[in-house]
Amino acid sequence: MKSFILDDKQLATRSTRSYSILALFLLPLSYIIRANDNLPTTPLWYIGLLIVIITFFLTSKYPRLPVKISVTLMITMALFTMLPGSEIAAIGSEHNVQMTYFGTYKFIIVCVALMAPFPHFIGYLLIALCLFIPPMQVLLFSPQIMKLSGQFEPWTTMGYALAGLLILHHRISTLKLHANLVESEAKEKNLRDFADVALALRDLTNTPLQSLDLLTELLRSDKISTQQASELLSKTTYRLRELMQVLSEQQKKLTKQQSLQSMDSMDIIRKTFSTFNDSHKEKN
Numbered sequence: 001m002k003s004f005i006l007d008d009k010q011l012a013t014r015s016t017r018s019y020s021i022l023a024l025f026l027l028p029l030s031y032i033i034r035a036n037d038n039l040p041t042t043p044l045w046y047i048g049l050l051i052v053i054i055t056f057f058l059t060s061k062y063p064r065l066p067v068k069i070s071v072t073l074m075i076t077m078a079l080f081t082m083l084p085g086s087e088i089a090a091i092g093s094e095h096n097v098q099m100t101y102f103g104t105y106k107f108i109i110v111c112v113a114l115m116a117p118f119p120h121f122i123g124y125l126l127i128a129l130c131l132f133i134p135p136m137q138v139l140l141f142s143p144q145i146m147k148l149s150g151q152f153e154p155w156t157t158m159g160y161a162l163a164g165l166l167i168l169h170h171r172i173s174t175l176k177l178h179a180n181l182v183e184s185e186a187k188e189k190n191l192r193d194f195a196d197v198a199l200a201l202r203d204l205t206n207t208p209l210q211s212l213d214l215l216t217e218l219l220r221s222d223k224i225s226t227q228q229a230s231e232l233l234s235k236t237t238y239r240l241r242e243l244m245q246v247l248s249e250q251q252k253k254l255t256k257q258q259s260l261q262s263m264d265s266m267d268i269i270r271k272t273f274s275t276f277n278d279s280h281k282e283k284n
Helices: 008-026 042-060 067-094 103-115 120-138 143-148 155-220 226-251 257-261 265-283
Strands: none
Touching: 008 067, 067 120, 103 120, 103 155, 120 155
Protein backbone atom coordinates (compact mmCIF):
# COMPACT_ATOMS: atom_id res chain seq x y z
CA MET A 1 0.00 0.00 0.00
CA LYS A 2 1.41 3.39 -0.99
CA SER A 3 2.17 5.78 1.86
CA PHE A 4 0.83 9.33 1.61
CA ILE A 5 3.02 10.63 4.44
CA LEU A 6 5.79 12.83 3.02
CA ASP A 7 9.10 13.50 4.72
CA ASP A 8 10.86 16.87 4.84
CA LYS A 9 12.89 16.22 1.68
CA GLN A 10 9.79 15.35 -0.35
CA LEU A 11 7.86 18.38 0.95
CA ALA A 12 10.73 20.76 0.19
CA THR A 13 11.26 19.29 -3.28
CA ARG A 14 7.54 19.51 -4.10
CA SER A 15 7.46 23.17 -3.04
CA THR A 16 10.48 24.03 -5.18
CA ARG A 17 9.05 22.13 -8.15
CA SER A 18 5.69 23.90 -7.86
CA TYR A 19 7.37 27.30 -7.70
CA SER A 20 9.54 26.53 -10.73
CA ILE A 21 6.51 25.47 -12.78
CA LEU A 22 4.62 28.63 -11.82
CA ALA A 23 7.62 30.78 -12.68
CA LEU A 24 8.09 28.96 -15.99
CA PHE A 25 4.56 29.70 -17.21
CA LEU A 26 3.56 32.93 -15.46
CA LEU A 27 6.69 35.03 -15.15
CA PRO A 28 7.09 35.77 -18.90
CA LEU A 29 3.70 37.52 -18.80
CA SER A 30 5.26 40.41 -16.89
CA TYR A 31 7.59 40.97 -19.86
CA ILE A 32 5.27 40.07 -22.71
CA ILE A 33 2.53 42.50 -21.62
CA ARG A 34 4.32 45.77 -22.22
CA ALA A 35 3.93 48.83 -24.39
CA ASN A 36 7.08 48.66 -26.52
CA ASP A 37 8.15 45.56 -28.45
CA ASN A 38 11.58 47.05 -29.08
CA LEU A 39 12.67 46.50 -25.49
CA PRO A 40 15.39 43.84 -25.16
CA THR A 41 14.40 40.38 -23.99
CA THR A 42 17.88 39.12 -23.08
CA PRO A 43 17.16 38.99 -19.32
CA LEU A 44 13.99 37.05 -20.06
CA TRP A 45 15.95 34.44 -21.99
CA TYR A 46 18.46 34.10 -19.16
CA ILE A 47 15.87 33.49 -16.51
CA GLY A 48 13.75 31.36 -18.82
CA LEU A 49 16.67 29.05 -19.56
CA LEU A 50 17.53 28.76 -15.87
CA ILE A 51 13.98 27.94 -14.82
CA VAL A 52 13.51 25.47 -17.70
CA ILE A 53 16.61 23.58 -16.52
CA ILE A 54 15.49 23.55 -12.89
CA THR A 55 11.92 22.56 -13.79
CA PHE A 56 13.09 19.74 -16.06
CA PHE A 57 15.40 18.43 -13.34
CA LEU A 58 12.71 18.57 -10.65
CA THR A 59 10.00 16.94 -12.77
CA SER A 60 12.00 14.33 -14.69
CA LYS A 61 12.88 11.91 -11.90
CA TYR A 62 11.02 13.42 -8.93
CA PRO A 63 14.17 13.58 -6.81
CA ARG A 64 14.23 13.88 -3.05
CA LEU A 65 16.65 16.74 -2.65
CA PRO A 66 18.15 17.74 0.69
CA VAL A 67 16.18 20.56 2.27
CA LYS A 68 19.12 22.98 2.02
CA ILE A 69 19.41 22.42 -1.74
CA SER A 70 15.66 22.94 -2.25
CA VAL A 71 15.79 26.16 -0.25
CA THR A 72 18.80 27.37 -2.24
CA LEU A 73 17.09 26.64 -5.56
CA MET A 74 13.93 28.49 -4.55
CA ILE A 75 15.85 31.54 -3.34
CA THR A 76 17.91 31.49 -6.55
CA MET A 77 14.80 31.42 -8.73
CA ALA A 78 13.23 34.20 -6.67
CA LEU A 79 16.27 36.45 -7.05
CA PHE A 80 16.51 35.71 -10.77
CA THR A 81 12.87 36.73 -11.15
CA MET A 82 13.54 40.05 -9.41
CA LEU A 83 16.73 41.19 -11.15
CA PRO A 84 15.63 40.90 -14.82
CA GLY A 85 12.50 42.87 -14.00
CA SER A 86 14.64 45.67 -12.60
CA GLU A 87 16.90 45.66 -15.65
CA ILE A 88 14.05 45.71 -18.17
CA ALA A 89 12.26 48.48 -16.27
CA ALA A 90 15.42 50.58 -16.24
CA ILE A 91 15.85 50.10 -19.99
CA GLY A 92 12.15 50.83 -20.47
CA SER A 93 12.56 54.20 -18.79
CA GLU A 94 15.10 55.14 -21.46
CA HIS A 95 12.43 54.44 -24.10
CA ASN A 96 9.91 56.52 -22.14
CA VAL A 97 7.79 53.44 -21.44
CA GLN A 98 5.71 53.26 -18.27
CA MET A 99 6.15 49.77 -16.81
CA THR A 100 5.13 47.90 -13.69
CA TYR A 101 8.60 48.02 -12.23
CA PHE A 102 7.75 45.88 -9.19
CA GLY A 103 5.49 43.43 -11.02
CA THR A 104 7.86 40.52 -10.42
CA TYR A 105 7.80 41.18 -6.68
CA LYS A 106 4.02 40.99 -6.66
CA PHE A 107 4.20 37.75 -8.62
CA ILE A 108 6.55 36.22 -6.04
CA ILE A 109 4.40 37.43 -3.13
CA VAL A 110 1.20 35.92 -4.54
CA CYS A 111 2.82 32.59 -5.44
CA VAL A 112 4.62 32.15 -2.12
CA ALA A 113 1.61 33.20 -0.02
CA LEU A 114 -0.71 30.73 -1.77
CA MET A 115 1.82 27.88 -1.93
CA ALA A 116 3.07 28.12 1.68
CA PRO A 117 6.31 26.35 0.69
CA PHE A 118 8.19 23.96 2.94
CA PRO A 119 10.19 24.62 5.05
CA HIS A 120 7.90 27.41 6.16
CA PHE A 121 10.62 29.92 7.00
CA ILE A 122 11.51 30.17 3.30
CA GLY A 123 8.06 31.62 2.59
CA TYR A 124 8.48 34.35 5.21
CA LEU A 125 12.00 35.04 3.93
CA LEU A 126 10.96 35.46 0.29
CA ILE A 127 8.07 37.78 1.12
CA ALA A 128 10.31 39.75 3.48
CA LEU A 129 12.74 40.28 0.59
CA CYS A 130 9.85 41.59 -1.51
CA LEU A 131 8.93 43.89 1.37
CA PHE A 132 12.33 45.48 1.96
CA ILE A 133 14.09 45.42 -1.42
CA PRO A 134 11.66 47.73 -3.35
CA PRO A 135 12.05 50.75 -1.01
CA MET A 136 15.83 50.24 -1.09
CA GLN A 137 15.75 50.19 -4.90
CA VAL A 138 13.67 53.36 -5.02
CA LEU A 139 16.53 55.21 -3.35
CA LEU A 140 18.67 54.32 -6.38
CA PHE A 141 16.08 55.35 -8.97
CA SER A 142 16.78 58.16 -11.36
CA PRO A 143 14.11 60.87 -11.66
CA GLN A 144 13.10 59.41 -15.03
CA ILE A 145 12.49 55.96 -13.55
CA MET A 146 10.69 57.47 -10.55
CA LYS A 147 8.36 59.29 -12.94
CA LEU A 148 7.51 56.17 -14.94
CA SER A 149 7.53 53.53 -12.20
CA GLY A 150 4.19 54.56 -10.76
CA GLN A 151 2.91 57.17 -8.37
CA PHE A 152 2.16 54.81 -5.50
CA GLU A 153 5.28 52.65 -5.67
CA PRO A 154 6.87 51.12 -3.70
CA TRP A 155 3.99 51.47 -1.23
CA THR A 156 1.68 49.29 -3.30
CA THR A 157 4.25 46.51 -3.44
CA MET A 158 4.88 46.79 0.30
CA GLY A 159 1.13 46.53 0.85
CA TYR A 160 1.12 43.37 -1.25
CA ALA A 161 3.94 42.01 0.91
CA LEU A 162 2.14 42.70 4.19
CA ALA A 163 -1.05 41.10 2.87
CA GLY A 164 1.04 38.18 1.61
CA LEU A 165 2.55 37.67 5.06
CA LEU A 166 -0.92 37.50 6.60
CA ILE A 167 -2.14 35.04 3.96
CA LEU A 168 1.01 32.94 4.34
CA HIS A 169 0.66 32.84 8.13
CA HIS A 170 -2.98 31.78 7.80
CA ARG A 171 -2.09 29.08 5.27
CA ILE A 172 0.72 27.69 7.43
CA SER A 173 -1.48 27.69 10.54
CA THR A 174 -4.21 25.86 8.63
CA LEU A 175 -1.75 23.31 7.25
CA LYS A 176 -0.29 22.66 10.70
CA LEU A 177 -3.76 22.25 12.18
CA HIS A 178 -4.69 19.81 9.42
CA ALA A 179 -1.44 17.89 9.90
CA ASN A 180 -2.05 17.59 13.65
CA LEU A 181 -5.60 16.38 12.99
CA VAL A 182 -4.40 13.75 10.51
CA GLU A 183 -1.69 12.62 12.93
CA SER A 184 -4.20 12.36 15.76
CA GLU A 185 -6.63 10.34 13.65
CA ALA A 186 -3.84 8.05 12.44
CA LYS A 187 -2.63 7.52 16.00
CA GLU A 188 -6.14 6.70 17.19
CA LYS A 189 -6.62 4.27 14.31
CA ASN A 190 -3.36 2.51 15.18
CA LEU A 191 -4.43 2.23 18.80
CA ARG A 192 -7.82 0.82 17.79
CA ASP A 193 -6.09 -1.70 15.54
CA PHE A 194 -3.89 -2.71 18.44
CA ALA A 195 -6.92 -3.06 20.68
CA ASP A 196 -8.57 -5.34 18.11
CA VAL A 197 -5.42 -7.46 17.94
CA ALA A 198 -5.21 -7.62 21.72
CA LEU A 199 -8.84 -8.78 21.97
CA ALA A 200 -8.21 -11.38 19.29
CA LEU A 201 -5.19 -12.63 21.24
CA ARG A 202 -7.33 -12.84 24.36
CA ASP A 203 -9.91 -14.94 22.53
CA LEU A 204 -7.23 -17.22 21.09
CA THR A 205 -5.60 -17.82 24.47
CA ASN A 206 -8.80 -18.04 26.51
CA THR A 207 -9.80 -21.57 25.44
CA PRO A 208 -6.32 -23.09 25.93
CA LEU A 209 -6.11 -21.52 29.38
CA GLN A 210 -9.48 -22.95 30.35
CA SER A 211 -8.39 -26.37 29.09
CA LEU A 212 -5.16 -26.15 31.08
CA ASP A 213 -7.09 -25.29 34.24
CA LEU A 214 -9.39 -28.26 33.66
CA LEU A 215 -6.43 -30.54 32.98
CA THR A 216 -4.75 -29.41 36.18
CA GLU A 217 -7.86 -30.25 38.22
CA LEU A 218 -8.13 -33.68 36.58
CA LEU A 219 -4.49 -34.47 37.32
CA ARG A 220 -4.91 -33.45 40.93
CA SER A 221 -7.94 -35.71 41.35
CA ASP A 222 -6.26 -38.65 39.53
CA LYS A 223 -9.23 -38.90 37.16
CA ILE A 224 -7.07 -38.97 34.06
CA SER A 225 -4.06 -41.00 33.00
CA THR A 226 -0.70 -39.54 32.05
CA GLN A 227 -1.15 -40.51 28.39
CA GLN A 228 -4.59 -38.92 28.22
CA ALA A 229 -3.24 -35.81 29.90
CA SER A 230 -0.39 -35.63 27.38
CA GLU A 231 -2.78 -35.92 24.43
CA LEU A 232 -5.12 -33.29 25.87
CA LEU A 233 -2.20 -30.98 26.60
CA SER A 234 -0.93 -31.34 23.02
CA LYS A 235 -4.36 -30.46 21.61
CA THR A 236 -4.71 -27.55 24.02
CA THR A 237 -1.37 -25.97 23.18
CA TYR A 238 -1.79 -26.38 19.41
CA ARG A 239 -3.51 -23.01 19.04
CA LEU A 240 -0.88 -21.38 21.23
CA ARG A 241 1.95 -22.81 19.12
CA GLU A 242 0.18 -21.61 15.96
CA LEU A 243 -0.17 -18.15 17.47
CA MET A 244 3.50 -18.08 18.46
CA GLN A 245 4.49 -19.03 14.90
CA VAL A 246 2.51 -16.12 13.44
CA LEU A 247 3.96 -13.67 15.98
CA SER A 248 7.50 -14.92 15.35
CA GLU A 249 7.11 -14.32 11.61
CA GLN A 250 5.89 -10.78 12.22
CA GLN A 251 8.66 -10.07 14.72
CA LYS A 252 11.23 -10.11 11.92
CA LYS A 253 9.41 -7.23 10.21
CA LEU A 254 9.38 -4.94 13.23
CA THR A 255 11.52 -1.87 12.78
CA LYS A 256 12.10 -1.49 16.52
CA GLN A 257 12.77 -5.11 17.34
CA GLN A 258 15.73 -4.48 19.64
CA SER A 259 13.98 -1.81 21.68
CA LEU A 260 10.92 -4.02 22.07
CA GLN A 261 13.01 -6.95 23.28
CA SER A 262 14.46 -4.84 26.08
CA MET A 263 11.00 -4.04 27.47
CA ASP A 264 8.61 -6.20 29.40
CA SER A 265 5.69 -7.38 27.27
CA MET A 266 3.09 -6.55 29.90
CA ASP A 267 4.52 -3.06 30.29
CA ILE A 268 4.15 -2.50 26.55
CA ILE A 269 0.53 -3.67 26.61
CA ARG A 270 -0.37 -1.60 29.69
CA LYS A 271 1.30 1.51 28.27
CA THR A 272 -0.46 1.14 24.91
CA PHE A 273 -3.89 0.66 26.48
CA SER A 274 -3.25 3.60 28.80
CA THR A 275 -2.46 5.80 25.79
CA PHE A 276 -5.58 4.55 24.03
CA ASN A 277 -7.78 5.33 27.06
CA ASP A 278 -6.28 8.81 27.43
CA SER A 279 -6.86 9.52 23.74
CA HIS A 280 -10.44 8.31 23.99
CA LYS A 281 -11.11 10.55 27.02
CA GLU A 282 -9.67 13.62 25.25
CA LYS A 283 -11.87 13.01 22.22
CA ASN A 284 -15.00 12.72 24.37
